[in-house]
Amino acid sequence: MTDSLTDKLQVIFPDFEPRKVLDYTVLDVDSEAIPQVMKRLKTYPDLGFSMLLDITGIDYLTYPQRPAARFCVVYTLRNWKKNWLLQVRTPVADPDRGVESVAHLWGSADWAEREVYDQYGIIFRNHPDLRRILNHWQFEGHPLRKDYDIFKGQVCYQADSLEKEIRARLTAKGIDESTMQDINTEIMFLNLGPSHPATHGAIRIFTALDGETIIANVNEIGYLHRGFEKTAENRTYNQIIPLTDRLNYCSALMNNIGYVKAVESWLGLEITERAMFMRVILSEFFRVQDHLVCLAANLVDMGGLTNYWYLYNEKEASYDLISRLTGARLTSSFTRIGGMYRDFYEGWENDMERQLKDIEKGVNDSLKLVLQNRIVHDRTQGTCVLTPETALSYGYTGPNLRSTGISFDLRKDDPYYNYEAFDFCVPVGSYGDIYDRMMVRFEEIFESIKIIRQAMKMIPDGPVFVDDHRVALPPKDQVYNKIEGLANHFKLIFEGVKTPAGEWYDGYEAANGELGFHFVSDGSGTPYKLKVRPPCFYAMGGFHEMIEGEMIADAVINLGSINIIGGELDR
Amino acid sequence: MALGLEAGLGDSVLTTRLDEIINWGRQYSLWPMVFGTACCAIEFMSAAASQHDISRFGAEVVRFSPRQADLMLVCGTISYKQAPILKRIYEQMPDPRWVVSMGACASSGGIYDNYCTVQGIDTVIPVDVYISGCPPRPEAVLDALIKIQEKIQTESVLVDRHIDFKGILD
Numbered sequence: 001m002t003d004s005l006t007d008k009l010q011v012i013f014p015d016f017e018p019r020k021v022l023d024y025t026v027l028d029v030d031s032e033a034i035p036q037v038m039k040r041l042k043t044y045p046d047l048g049f050s051m052l053l054d055i056t057g058i059d060y061l062t063y064p065q066r067p068a069a070r071f072c073v074v075y076t077l078r079n080w081k082k083n084w085l086l087q088v089r090t091p092v093a094d095p096d097r098g099v100e101s102v103a104h105l106w107g108s109a110d111w112a113e114r115e116v117y118d119q120y121g122i123i124f125r126n127h128p129d130l131r132r133i134l135n136h137w138q139f140e141g142h143p144l145r146k147d148y149d150i151f152k153g154q155v156c157y158q159a160d161s162l163e164k165e166i167r168a169r170l171t172a173k174g175i176d177e178s179t180m181q182d183i184n185t186e187i188m189f190l191n192l193g194p195s196h197p198a199t200h201g202a203i204r205i206f207t208a209l210d211g212e213t214i215i216a217n218v219n220e221i222g223y224l225h226r227g228f229e230k231t232a233e234n235r236t237y238n239q240i241i242p243l244t245d246r247l248n249y250c251s252a253l254m255n256n257i258g259y260v261k262a263v264e265s266w267l268g269l270e271i272t273e274r275a276m277f278m279r280v281i282l283s284e285f286f287r288v289q290d291h292l293v294c295l296a297a298n299l300v301d302m303g304g305l306t307n308y309w310y311l312y313n314e315k316e317a318s319y320d321l322i323s324r325l326t327g328a329r330l331t332s333s334f335t336r337i338g339g340m341y342r343d344f345y346e347g348w349e350n351d352m353e354r355q356l357k358d359i360e361k362g363v364n365d366s367l368k369l370v371l372q373n374r375i376v377h378d379r380t381q382g383t384c385v386l387t388p389e390t391a392l393s394y395g396y397t398g399p400n401l402r403s404t405g406i407s408f409d410l411r412k413d414d415p416y417y418n419y420e421a422f423d424f425c426v427p428v429g430s431y432g433d434i435y436d437r438m439m440v441r442f443e444e445i446f447e448s449i450k451i452i453r454q455a456m457k458m459i460p461d462g463p464v465f466v467d468d469h470r471v472a473l474p475p476k477d478q479v480y481n482k483i484e485g486l487a488n489h490f491k492l493i494f495e496g497v498k499t500p501a502g503e504w505y506d507g508y509e510a511a512n513g514e515l516g517f518h519f520v521s522d523g524s525g526t527p528y529k530l531k532v533r534p535p536c537f538y539a540m541g542g543f544h545e546m547i548e549g550e551m552i553a554d555a556v557i558n559l560g561s562i563n564i565i566g567g568e569l570d571r
Numbered sequence: 572m573a574l575g576l577e578a579g580l581g582d583s584v585l586t587t588r589l590d591e592i593i594n595w596g597r598q599y600s601l602w603p604m605v606f607g608t609a610c611c612a613i614e615f616m617s618a619a620a621s622q623h624d625i626s627r628f629g630a631e632v633v634r635f636s637p638r639q640a641d642l643m644l645v646c647g648t649i650s651y652k653q654a655p656i657l658k659r660i661y662e663q664m665p666d667p668r669w670v671v672s673m674g675a676c677a678s679s680g681g682i683y684d685n686y687c688t689v690q691g692i693d694t695v696i697p698v699d700v701y702i703s704g705c706p707p708r709p710e711a712v713l714d715a716l717i718k719i720q721e722k723i724q725t726e727s728v729l730v731d732r733h734i735d736f737k738g739i740l741d
Contacts, residue, residue: 073728092705136652143686150685155739156651194604194656197635202653223653224608226676227685249610256635294612319617329617330610330706529580566647567609 005084008046013037020505022265024085031073037102038088041077042105049077049086050392052106053114053507054533057092057120060145064522065501068091071122071454074101074518076505076533080392080408087505090390101130106457108395111541113323117393119144119229128140129165134570136160143230144436149281150230159194162218169216170208173548185210192377198556200297201566203540205555209399212551221537222571228571232530236496237263237411240357240530245331247532248568251290251511252399253326256335258508261416262517263337265506266499273338276417277459281332283417284448284455285352288359289315290511290563291399298438299370300380307366314362320395337497341464349456356449361444370438380435384546388434394542397535398513399444400562403429403436410509413550421458422451434554436511437561471497473524481493496525505533512536512563534568597641597667599629601716604640606660611706613673618709628716639661642719643696644712648676649689658740661696667732669722671715672698675705693716695740697733725732726733 005025009018016037018027029037041049049507053076055309060066069091077086092099101124113124114133122143126128131141136156141148170176172506175187192198192205201222208216227249232240244255257279264271271279281534291314299307319329324345326332334341370376386396388404401408409426411419427443429436465472473492501523507516513535520529539562546562547555579588603625605615613626619625619633634640637660649657661670675681678701680690692698700718702711726732 080741126723127721148686153651153686153688156655157740159655194634194653195660201612202656223656224648225648225650225652225687226609226648226689231685246610246682249613291617309621312616313622316622317618329708330613467702487692570650 002308004453005082005086011399012040012044012423021087022506023504024087026087026089026506028202029088029090031092031099032429034088034090034102038075038102038105041086047079048081049079049084051078051397052102052108052112052393053078053397053514053538054518054531055109055116055313055518056531057116057122057143058520058529059120059146063528067091068253071095071120071511073099073116073122074503076516076518078411080406083413085505085507090535094124095120095122098125099106100125101127103127103505107390107393107542107545108538109236112395113538114421115537118142119199121145121163128331129168131314133339134225135454143227148230150227150234152257155185158267162204162220163189165218166206166208166216169218169544173216175215187215190228192552192555193218198301198559200438200560200564201569202213203559203564203566203569204421205543206558207555209552211318211555214537214547214550219372219540219543219547221540224299224566224570226567226571227529228238228532229436232527233527234378234526236525237499237527238497240329240527240566242333244296246334246567247571248290248512248536249330249564250293250332250509250565251286253286254290254333254334254510256333257498258515259517260335260337261508262519263497266502266504266519266521267337267470267497269338269466269468269471271339272463273460274343274462275464275466277455278340278344278464280419280422281352281452281455281459284451285318287448287511288445289318290358291445291502291557292363294560294563295366295438295441298557298563301365301560302376304369304376307369309361310369312367314359317358318355321348321355323438324351336471337462338464339467352452352456356452362447363442377435379554379557380438380561381433382431383434383554384430384550384561385395385433386546390542390545393434394545396513396542397539398509398540399440400437400509400513400535400539402426403440404432405430410507410514414507422454425446434558434561441563498523499527500526507533512565512568513539530571531566534571536564536569538571540564573588575700587728590729594723594730598634598720600621601628601630601719602632602634602640603644604634604637604660604664605644605646606647606657607644607646608653609676611646613676614706614709614711615646615673618712618732623709623713625713625716628713628720629645637661638665640664641668643668643670644673644703645670645677645692645698646673648681648683649692650697651689651719652684652687654689654695655740657692658738659672659693669699670696670718671700671702671712673712673715674707675686675703678703681705691717692737697736 058072071092075088118132137160188209194202194204204220245252245258247255296311328336474485479489499521505518516533520530522528
């Protein structure tokens with residue numbers, strides 16, 4: 001299929017040569033051609049790249065084979081219908097001149113470009129609101145530039161007022177003095193967060209209200225920006241696994257798997273059958289955990305505390321299995337490049353089956369309270385509707401995208417780890433309202449359990465780690481008795497797993513949507529650059545589209561329904 | 572049988588020391604305000620759920636308004652962007668107030684030794700009890716709660732706490 005994309009690209013853009021990397025296509029484009037190329041990619045029916053997954057910058061200052069231009073901007077695009085993945089790269093010699101913004105084409109570009117500006121200082125011309133997003137407004141410099149010292153912290157003395165931004169948003173919505181005369185009142189400004197029970201973490205939802213109705217909304221994130229990407233540039237590949245735990249901490253193991261899968265894809269490593277099955281089982285088990293927390297918290301926000309006990313207690317009970325397997329409750333760090341840290345323990349099947357039964361019971365108990373509940377229906381149906389077009393434009397993925405009726409799931413559409421061999425459905429919603437988002441998650445819990453049961457029947461015996469000296473530590477008797485073994489061990493630990501120089505992107509269907517990793521390798525054991533494509537970041541980017549025109553109480557449960565996790569949102 | 576003064580007064584009054592009775596009340600009705608930002612907040616959820624049941628220690632009335640709380644639990648990483656908010660929330664809490672720093676990030680910056688993370692919240696607000704772990708187990712949260720209760724016992728209503736604290740934002 002990708003070949004036909006290459007052909008089409010060659011016809012439409014004869015000036016640029018598309019090339020294949022892994023199983024996707026890369027197009028190198030001059031920065032001056034960006035507006036035209038991007039417009040065609042989005043609007044030409046033959047191409048139809050309706051999703052802009054991510055934008056990132058690269059600083060080649062200390063790269064061994066340094067190209068002429070110091071910076072580069074990379075756009076990752078997807079055509080979900082044909083399952084095409086395309087990266088458009090453009091060199092940027094002068095960051096102050098930068099490139100033309102594409103925010104008018106895709107909603108997701110708004111925040112994505114702000115992030116690149118914040119981290120790399122690359123200007124996006126004609127961007128509607130180019131200011132910092134992850135770092136605070138008093139920050140000076142751009143932390144992901146290679147000449148920025150990782151330890152150089154900058155104190156923030158005061159929170160940003162956001163007044164200018166909300167006024168701009170009001171103007172954009174056509175609300176001015178005359179509207180206020182019409183509604184015969186003044187607009188009230190209200191902050192939800194950054195420290196608020198409804199925000200489930202630290203997000204600031206700044207609203208302009210007419211009574212209880214939200215007429216304009218601006219959101220601020222970055223309160224949990226922990227410098228994942230800069231830290232990753234100073235760690236070996238395996239040392240980054242504990243950092244990935246703390247991205248989406250409700251489903252830590254899924255991040256571990258997504259991350260090592262991305263590294264392995266570049267190394268061309270085929271992991272063992274048993275490791276693949278383990279990853280499928282654990283992925284799905286953690287998907288269930290993630291949905292349990294999301295639904296429990298969401299229903300508490302609605303006032304249904306009993307659901308919290310039914311759902312969260314099952315997550316709590318699952319920790320017995322998880323800690324017995326991984327040694328930790330929350331932060332598992334259970335994968336390694338080339339396989340799994342350990343095999344399952346003796347008798348895990350019984351524990352797993354018992355836990356699955358308990359989860360089914362808890363979820364069914366909760367559903368009994370929800371399904372026929374008039375209050376839940378009235379509060380969730382038809383509120384905060386997300387249309388498929390908006391969802392695609394803002395780069396929504398995962399359950400949030402599927403709730404709008406778009407059946408896109410990487411496990412089905414771009415299968416990995418033998419997902420095509422499992423019998424499962426992809427639940428989709430029909431209206432894209434809060435109810436659909438909740439129900440898609442409820443259904444996905446049952447589908448995931450189905451996959452786990454099938455995988456438990458089929459899981460083969462065998463090793464869980466590849467036998468490849470590039471990634472696998474040698475057995476201990478060789479380390480102690482042979483100089484080659486000792487040297488190999490030493491190099492793998494101190495220098496890390498070496499990856500060939502190059503750049504690549506790999507996506508993975510995490511509980512919240514597409515979790516992607518964009519790497520730049522200089523051939524050493526440490527990534528030159530690592531960018532995470534977090535599903536939450538883009539879900540939050542379109543949040544204002546969902547809540548404007550709705551009530552303030554709906555905004556609260558809507559935030560719960562799109563499942564924003566701070567660690568992943570701000571990294 | 573009561574002895575001394577109480578024996579003479581019958582069942583009408585009880586004698587104690589002011590600090591003793593006030594501390595007794597404070598210690599068993601702590602109202603926590605959860606300043607949850609990251610992974611540790613998920614473990615606090617576990618501490619509050621049925622299995623660990625924080626209400627056994629008289630601290631289950633979790634307040635999200637600092638004005639109604641006297642125990643601040645900082646669960647998670649505090650970035651420089653977050654620090655002024657943390658300080659303001661702390662200042663909104665009425666005296667006496669206690670602070671628990673939960674987890675490696677809040678206590679020291681943890682694994683995030685970089686440009687955006689505050690290297691320990693005790694550079695911003697005074698801290699009474701630190702919990703180690705990344706994230707700590709719910710039992711550790713309960714342990715910290717008991718530590719705070721023990722600390723309260725030794726305090727006096729006549730002495731102001733942390734009056735000479737000076738952090739990076741002061």
